[in-house]
Amino acid sequence: MNFSVLEAYQGAILGGLGTTIYICALSIALGLVLGLAIELVRQELPWMRMPCRIYVEFFRGSPILIQIFLIYYAGPHFGLLLSPVTAGVVGLSLYGAAYYAEIFRSGFEAVPKGQIEAAECLGISPSRVLWRIKLPQMTALVLPPLVNQSIILIKDSAVLSVITVPELTKQTSKIINETFTIAEPLLVLALLYWALVEGLSRLGRFLETRMNRHITSSAGRTS
Amino acid sequence: MSSAFEFEVVLTSLPTLLKGAGVTLGISMASIALGLVVGMLVCLCRISDRKLLSWPAAVFISALRGIPILVLLLIVFYMLPLVGIGIPPIMAAILSMSLNSGAFQAEIYRGGFLSIPRGQAEAARALGMSESRILWRILIPQVMNKVAPSLTNELIMLLKNSSLASSITVVELLRTSQQIVSNTYRPTELYLTAALLYILMSIAISVVSDTARRKFYHGGRVTA
Amino acid sequence: MSLARTNIPPVINITNLHKRFGNLEVLKGIDLDIYQSEVVCLIGPSGSGKSTLLRCINFLESYEQGLVKINEEPMGFVEMYDGTLRKAPAARVLESRRDLGMVFQHFNLWPHMNVLENVTEALRSVKLRPRDKAEAKGKAMLEKVGLGDKLDSYPANLSGGQQQRVAIARALAMDPSIMLFDEPTSALDPELVGDVLAVMRSLAAEGMTMVIVTHEMGFAMDVADRVVFMEDGKIVEQGDPKTLFNAPKSPRLAAFLSSWNRRTNS
Numbered sequence: 052m053n054f055s056v057l058e059a060y061q062g063a064i065l066g067g068l069g070t071t072i073y074i075c076a077l078s079i080a081l082g083l084v085l086g087l088a089i090e091l092v093r094q095e096l097p098w099m100r101m102p103c104r105i106y107v108e109f110f111r112g113s114p115i116l117i118q119i120f121l122i123y124y125a126g127p128h129f130g131l132l133l134s135p136v137t138a139g140v141v142g143l144s145l146y147g148a149a150y151y152a153e154i155f156r157s158g159f160e161a162v163p164k165g166q167i168e169a170a171e172c173l174g175i176s177p178s179r180v181l182w183r184i185k186l187p188q189m190t191a192l193v194l195p196p197l198v199n200q201s202i203i204l205i206k207d208s209a210v211l212s213v214i215t216v217p218e219l220t221k222q223t224s225k226i227i228n229e230t231f232t233i234a235e236p237l238l239v240l241a242l243l244y245w246a247l248v249e250g251l252s253r254l255g256r257f258l259e260t261r262m263n264r265h266i267t268s269s270a271g272r273t274s
Numbered sequence: 275m276s277s278a279f280e281f282e283v284v285l286t287s288l289p290t291l292l293k294g295a296g297v298t299l300g301i302s303m304a305s306i307a308l309g310l311v312v313g314m315l316v317c318l319c320r321i322s323d324r325k326l327l328s329w330p331a332a333v334f335i336s337a338l339r340g341i342p343i344l345v346l347l348l349i350v351f352y353m354l355p356l357v358g359i360g361i362p363p364i365m366a367a368i369l370s371m372s373l374n375s376g377a378f379q380a381e382i383y384r385g386g387f388l389s390i391p392r393g394q395a396e397a398a399r400a401l402g403m404s405e406s407r408i409l410w411r412i413l414i415p416q417v418m419n420k421v422a423p424s425l426t427n428e429l430i431m432l433l434k435n436s437s438l439a440s441s442i443t444v445v446e447l448l449r450t451s452q453q454i455v456s457n458t459y460r461p462t463e464l465y466l467t468a469a470l471l472y473i474l475m476s477i478a479i480s481v482v483s484d485t486a487r488r489k490f491y492h493g494g495r496v497t498a
Numbered sequence: 499m500s501l502a503r504t505n506i507p508p509v510i511n512i513t514n515l516h517k518r519f520g521n522l523e524v525l526k527g528i529d530l531d532i533y534q535s536e537v538v539c540l541i542g543p544s545g546s547g548k549s550t551l552l553r554c555i556n557f558l559e560s561y562e563q564g565l566v567k568i569n570e571e572p573m574g575f576v577e578m579y580d581g582t583l584r585k586a587p588a589a590r591v592l593e594s595r596r597d598l599g600m601v602f603q604h605f606n607l608w609p610h611m612n613v614l615e616n617v618t619e620a621l622r623s624v625k626l627r628p629r630d631k632a633e634a635k636g637k638a639m640l641e642k643v644g645l646g647d648k649l650d651s652y653p654a655n656l657s658g659g660q661q662q663r664v665a666i667a668r669a670l671a672m673d674p675s676i677m678l679f680d681e682p683t684s685a686l687d688p689e690l691v692g693d694v695l696a697v698m699r700s701l702a703a704e705g706m707t708m709v710i711v712t713h714e715m716g717f718a719m720d721v722a723d724r725v726v727f728m729e730d731g732k733i734v735e736q737g738d739p740k741t742l743f744n745a746p747k748s749p750r751l752a753a754f755l756s757s758w759n760r761r762t763n764s
Binding site for chain 2: 108109112113114115116117118120121124125128129206207208209210212213220224227233234237238240241244245248249
């Protein structure tokens with residue numbers, strides 16, 4: 052195997068990697084905010100329960116590629132003309148938000164109802180209850196699934212190559228087409244994704260252990 | 275600017291789409307079945323006490339879970355011919371997805387094995403049962419029952435991931451809808467219908483799996 | 499009963515309260531008045547509706563018929579110009595609860611905050627006290643319940659009895675005029691019960707109006723001004739504890755007391 056061929060294309064590879072990281076970071080951030088918003092709306096506004104449910108079922112039940120196609124190819128028919136990168140970020144964010152919303156839902160349900168009641172009896176407002184009592188306790192619980200889902204999102208970002216986003220997979224395809232080498236670029240591609248995924252996993256585990264030091268589990272002793 | 279939602283297109287393309295859906299289901303089923311074999315074997319290696327078995331298994335699991343399925347598809351599809359193995363795209367797709375699913379299933383089974391109290395195997399050993407007998411008659415049946423819900427989820431994931439086979443020219447549901455779109459220029463109608471078909475298939479799988487569980491295990495839910 | 503003054507209105511006035519959970523009617527027409535500085539114990543078998551009644555008082559449970567008035571103001575409902583009642587908006591309910599403190603069977607402390615933070619949280623977010631004033635009040639309340647040295651501890655590091663006393667301090671910090679207790683000692687190991695009862699005793703001695711759902715007959719005998727016996731969603735008998743326990747008028751109360759004595763004596 053001859054990896055020297057790739058030296059000339061270092062820029063392309065790094066560019067692709069950068070684009071992947073940029074798109075994923077943005078999509079994860081937007082997805083988290085949107086996911087939390089969807090879950091909060093679902094809790095507070097009874098008439099929004101069905102729409103939120105439909106949203107979550109659609110984006111979790113259909114393949115990410117179809118969702119991207121709908122945004123990129125069907126979008127223009129509705130006046131939505133997005134660049135591949137923007138379409139990619141929008142698609143990944145909407146997709147991620149559906150999964151994040153479900154994770155937040157389990158998190159909220161895990162907070163013992165008694166603590167919320169005690170807060171209500173003391174007259175504490177719902178938004179304050181959210182900030183000071185629900186979210187701090189949920190964090191330790193939802194962090195591992197949120198990290199897992201984000202890792203899945205990073206792997207799924209490879210599909211954006213299909214709509215010509217110049218991310219890592221697309222750049223590698225270009226290299227394959229231009230140099231007629233297959234094994235070396237693909238193996239480097241695999242290795243880079245693996246490194247990204249492994250890195251984020253380690254980060255997630257590190258955060259988990261840090262969080263668990265502060266949060267004491269409320270289950271077990273009292274309710 | 276396009277006109278209102280054209281139901282006509284949906285109706286006329288439904289038969290073709292359903293054919294594609296059939297291919298999708300076929301790929302998914304084949305992959306989960308092969309993945310089961312791969313996954314169980316890899317899992318047994320992973321939990322073995324012999325470093326020679328557990329270490330490569332761990333590497334396999336980490337590698338195949340850590341790379342995107344699309345990349346795995348590309349590797350299998352483009353690199354196998356290099357070593358002289360020429361296989362049709364659909365086989366390449368099934369192979370890739372089986373390997374990927376196998377890695378995830380290996381972890382699912384590992385969790386299952388770990389959740390069975392040690393005492394059960396010890397009691398069996400004390401009765402003089404051989405290790406392989408313990409495995410096949412006591413451990414694996416319980417593991418399979420416990421992980422059934424996870425396996426259903428895995429099948430649903432495979433269903434969605436099979437859409438990536440479209441990028442190596444397999445004519446499954448997504449590619450079928452792409453082809454129809456290129457003829458009719460109605461992406462909204464077709465991709466939405468395809469999406470709904472995926473969702474319906476997932477629901478069907480859940481329902482079938484729930485009823486199957488209830489029938490085979492007499493409605494007894496395994497706790498924890 | 500020495501406090502049943504006819505010229506001073508009751509601080510808690512419950513009229514014709516009916517409550518159902520689905521098809522099950524849990525409260526079947528409760529009429530009860532509780533006066534300032536009275537200590538009232540609600541006793542009865544499980545399923546009698548005593549906890550539900552308590553939770554209706556501060557509107558943790560809503561109800562279908564009847565009315566609860568706290569200090570003559572309807573609780574959970576707003577009286578309209580024409581005399582009809584409408585459900586009060588959530589913010590109003592929160593405000594009305596400030597005068598009522600509640601202590602729960604399972605303490606419901608917030609595990610991610612330490613003792614002082616638990617006690618001062620409502621002071622800072624509801625009454626908007628600045629940090630130093632809130633902490634001063636919090637410390638005072640914790641001293642009062644005998645936990646002045648546990649300010650930095652976390653609930654997980656405290657015994658059940660200590661946690662419950664923190665819960666009491668947390669409720670007291672808001673200066674309520676009425677304290678509600680929902681089986682405050684039922685979840686505690688027997689040897690820890692005494693500390694919590696001691697705190698409740700001193701509160702009563704200070705003149706706090708208290709409504710207590712409890713199984714601690716000894717406590718009720720000593721401290722209560724009035725004991726209310728409930729069964730099957732209705733008030734069967736009420737009166738001062740000595741008369742009630744020694745000479746119950748209704749056979750159901752007699753049966754309840756005798757089964758209770760058998761249990762505690764065996």
